[in-house]
Amino acid sequence: MIYIDSKENNTFKKIKKYRTKKYRDKEMRFLAEGVKFLDFDTVPEYILIDKNYSENREILEKIKKFEKSEVIVLSETLFSQLSSQENSQGVILVYEYMENDINNISDNVIVLDRVGDPGNLGTIIRTADASGYKDIILTKGSVDAYNEKTVRSTMGSIFNVRLYYIEEETLLNLLKEKEYKIISTVLSDDCIPYTEMQLSKKNAIVFGNEGSGIGENIVNHSDEKVIIPIYGTAESLNVAMACGIIMYKCRELLSK
Incomplete structure (x- = not known):
């Protein structure tokens, strides 16, 4: 010592x-x-x-x-x-830092568009690890995954997932090139309940910023838009909670 x-x-x-x-x-x-x-x-x-x-x-x-x-x-x-x-x-x-090659991402990935709270990101990383996801792509402008609060919130799961920060346009080109189905969680009239979503062979599940949601450009490039119904009087769900619900639903659908 x-x-x-x-x-x-x-x-x-x-x-x-x-x-x-x-x-x-x-x-x-x-x-x-x-x-x-x-x-x-x-x-x-x-x-x-x-x-x-x-x-x-x-x-x-x-x-x-x-x-x-x-x-x-x-x-x-x-x-x-x-x-x-x-x-x-x-x-x-x-x-x-853990260095990863984005060209080797798995068939099912989580995309976070400008998620801003370190505690939320830490919880999402932990939940992704628990539900079997290996790759999390963050658009530029998202909170730093190596922020001390984020690291602490992951409870060690930061070592079990692969993280990538890329520009929005690069993200969309990558997903298109690799033929991912883009499924975005948004609040709009043309959404379907998350329980009715249809997964493809390769899927990118997108979650947005706590205040402004997913950027318009990503929404416009989405193949499917889903919503978690609100049955009470709350305006919306915390993004980490929404991630958990949909990630586990996707895991259920993928196991069938």
């Missing part, structure tokens, strides 16, 4: 920059906080431990399997500058 108690330490200064999207993207590194992340097999570049937890048996036992990771003990003051949680568990991990 290495002990760091100076804010001028170059390694600490480098890692601290990963809290901002600009430097995350530049260095292709992100932070994940919590003991839960030590349960996964994905090997972190660094394991950062709060000095107050440096003798915690659970943490010490779990980090044994990460022989290639650099373990750093930080003073309480320095650790607090990296932590994003009020009640931290005393451990933060630094991972490399």
Whole structure:
């Protein structure tokens, strides 16, 4: 273990920059906080431990399997500058971005058009993982998947799905070229209930921004538009909830 108690330490200064999207993207590194992340097999570049937890048996036992990771003990003051949680568990991990080739996407993909809330995205990633989806395509303008709140909300599922950020026009060309059926969830008079949707051999299920929904251009290129009926007085469903309902319905239809 290495002990760091100076804010001028170059390694600490480098890692601290990963809290901002600009430097995350530049260095292709992100932070994940919590003991839960030590349960996964994905090997972190660094394991950062709060000095107050440096003798915690659970943490010490779990980090044994990460022989290639650099373990750093930080003073309480320095650790607090990296932590994003009020009640931290005393451990933060630094991972490399997962690079994926969008040309190898599976036959059934989730598309998120400008989803803006990190908690929603984290929940969607977790739900996609649970319902058996491997690929999530996000249009430019969507929230950063490596935002610390998003990473935490995935509960580790970020390691089990493949994420891609692309421009809207590139997305539409890709789906057309690969002959995907585009199914969009929208609120309009010409929608059909999601229970009546017809899946094809290859399907792209699209969900939109929390406030403005799916962009008009994507809607116009959709092969089918579906809606989740509202039986009560609520105006709409949270996008993460809507994703969960439709992803599981699609999984049901695909299993038949």
